[in-house]
Amino acid sequence: MTEFQSITTTILLGFVTFIIMLISVKFLWRRSKMPPGPFPLPVLGNFLQLYSDGLLPGLLKVSKKYGSVCTVYFGSRPTIVVTGYKALKEVFSDSGDAFLNRGCLPVFDRLFKFEGLSFTNGDTWRQLRQFSLHTLKDFGMGKKSLEDPILEEAHHIAEHFRNLNGEPFEPSTTLICASSNILANILLGTRFDYNDKNWMEILQKSREAFHILSSVWGQLYEFFPTIMRILPGPHRNIFTNLEPLENELMKSIRLHQETMDPACPRDYIDCFLIRMKQEEDNEKTPFTIRNLKSSIYDMFLGGTESTAVTVNFGYLILIKHPELQDQLYEEIDQVIGQAREPKAEDRSKMPYMNALVHEIQRYSDIFPMGFPRATNRDITFHGYYIPKGTNVLPMLTTALQDPTYFETPEEFNIKRFLDENGKFQKNNAFLPFAAGKRACIAESMVRMQLFLFFTIILQKFTLKSMVDPKDLDISPTESGIENIPPAHKIIFIPRTIEGGA
Template sequence: MTEFQSITTILLGLVSFIIFLIYVKFLWRKSKMPPGPFPLPILGNFLQLCSDGLLPGLIKISKMYGPICTVYIGSRPTVVVTGYQAIKEVFTDSGDTFLNRGSVPFSECLFKFQGLSFTNGDTWRQLRQFSVQTLKGFGMGKKSLEDPILEEAHHIVEHFRSLNEEPFEPSTTLICASSNILANILMGTRYDYNNKKWMEILQKSSDAFQILSSIWGQLYDFFPTIMSFLPGPHRNIFTLLEPLQDEMMKSIRLHQDTLDPACPRDYIDCFLIRMRQEENNAGVKTPFTVSNLQASVFDMFLGGTESTAGTVHFGYLILMKHPELQDKLYKEIDQVIGQTREPRAEDRRRMPYMNALVHEIQRYSDIFPMGFPRATDRDITFHGYYIPKGTNVLPMLTTALRDPTHFETPGEFNIKHFLDENGKFLKNKAFLPFAAGKRACIAESLVRIQLFLFFTVILQKFTLKSVVDPKDLDISPTESATENIPPAHKIIFVSRRLEGGA
């Protein structure tokens, strides 16, 4: 054997030994983590998941391995948590153990670890505390916020009336209406439904979510490094969102030029004022920067708009699919508020059927079924399993919203899930569309009021009719992964006649 052959043999043996040690370490760590299917190198559990689709695949695996199992998203181990009880432990019963935001390749590329939702530690705490206090100051969760919501609802009514009962696909209009509530609080502005440039920006953002929830978005989540070099629709996600980012940045610059520290107009103004105050603390690292402002506004605007508009859209489809629901709602609306008085949030207490409808629409539409991953802040033991620091933990919100131990018919639309035997509204602790705990949706109170008022005002003024027989109307999501995307069906908005009218 030559000297070269000897060196080659030694090097191969050394490399093989190192690979063997790495593999043994991997097996040791995997044996202590929650159970799950064995992953392939690089691919992880992609083959098991892609055959069924990401969302049903994760649910299928959890049924095989239990409510706490491990799935490899590419090379990343992810602890998947299913069922209300286990999810509750992650959100509220484990302190700050699962408080960190987990790794999300799409969000990391888009937000670059900036902003309210995708930071951790003291940066996140300061941004969260500031945002909660500021939003409350502008009416979040208060009666004063009803007026701008009702104003927007009236704009929707006038827009639907202008259609003269012609079939109409409302998705972009609903996105604009939802965006205006947040635009008012965050940026102090409102966009008209006839603003073509703005409607194009919103449509592009919606298209980005469509791709993100498709197989292309899932491939990017599994293999971000590889997919960033490969052609495909996934490359358009960030391009489609650029116009909205630019609009947010344009608004921030305008606020900088017109800022009056004595009279803050909206969230951006308050953030800029705080930035000026922090400038006086020389040498102290602060999260109050333009990049964090832009990311926070973009994050709240994008997530809040998409989730609320999608829920309202699914609600319209459900009401067309089940027209008998509308008859019961008309009766309650006419008895409690009539056909001319504006509804108010306080009316929810006297409108159990409408309140139950809104909750069941949220539960059934399940807009963000997988929620957003958390991460462990240290090595922990959870349910007897070892979970290393920094491991992604994915609480599957859909499995709480469809937990058969809390909902009688979890896979069906059933308004009785939120009504007791006397027809009164019934709370359900497994109702977690906003997540829970310290990282729960910051705009939960806003969304609750907005959904109630939007549905009540529209049903006070219109009957929603399908262009096809309701029995033939398919309201299944067109995509179901990161987001459940409602199908694009046309709706006829038929004006209701006033009582005593001709």
């Protein structure tokens, strides 16, 4: 090596070393101002600390050590983990709009391409949400008019269970179809039969996608999306399994385009298409086919899965604790009887059923990690500096399991939602729908649906386990982005009460 080459090599090495040191100093300086947390490794971040326990237990373990506001690294991506009702309330409601943006969620970012109701930000999100709230209300969301399609679907479920003639049955796929039909009624103006093999297969594949997403493969994708995109493995089935649903929704949109009457909109899609026509000269309009497809895709995935899984968990809880059914039968027979069907207005007269539904939601804890937010400006939070664009993970499970608000939270106990007089009482830490401006858009519909689905089935059936309830394990089979209930067969025995349906 010549003297010139030696000097050049030395200068290059010195320059590279200087750059590395500069980046390291900048990283350490910024990290020192952010909330505390385990020190991340290059590329891996805090993967090793979290992966050894599983993502959800790992995050809870880290927050227990570092506090209600701490920092973990998903690969090279810093994420602020927020735990406990008080800190979550600050994120959702008390900090203005600082945490209003949608955070990074690699699987969903790939699926939705930052389009649609839940995965856009700023003015696009505001316009889409305002339009969706207004339109869904027009089609019954939060109103008594939505009661009829929910009751109709509950009757279809009851008829399906009655036709089993007491044969043990695993209800998860039927429940997903029933839940999807409530949304299909509002969004697509249609209903799918439980014997529709194509639709049932689409829903089954969607369900399998959520199972993979909540497994270790889905968690690996969240840490290392760039690498996992090119690696083979079960995580690829997340996208292939959801593709048929996306295609079916696009097929419905095209059919609506061909048959729509602007003077008589039938459903959400028609209203969106009408708005598109009105804004066709606006180059910046968010009302596009891509945002329409992503919006209904998002509502189908989130609304169908969460409600069906909650009902499924509820059935498992009822066969695990059969004594609950006797108390519910007594309230149903006193308030409603067997001669008429339940109504949404009955909820205010049925504190025990209302408490049961709330406790099922709390205990099943469907989306324990919530959905990530992101800061839309630099902010000081709990005395720490959080830069603009930082992911914030609101751990909903830590509100639903907060011992300050729910005594012995690991136990199922509906009395926590009843006062000393047996009347229903609210609990501020009950946050299965999140809260604030990004809260679940379909909360009122889900509440009505859960109440009517549970009430009408328990009005007509006794639910029994195939094994001794003491031996029945209803713990989630996967706990990631979603808590997945185990598959257990249930026996639905018609209640033989004079005058009953």
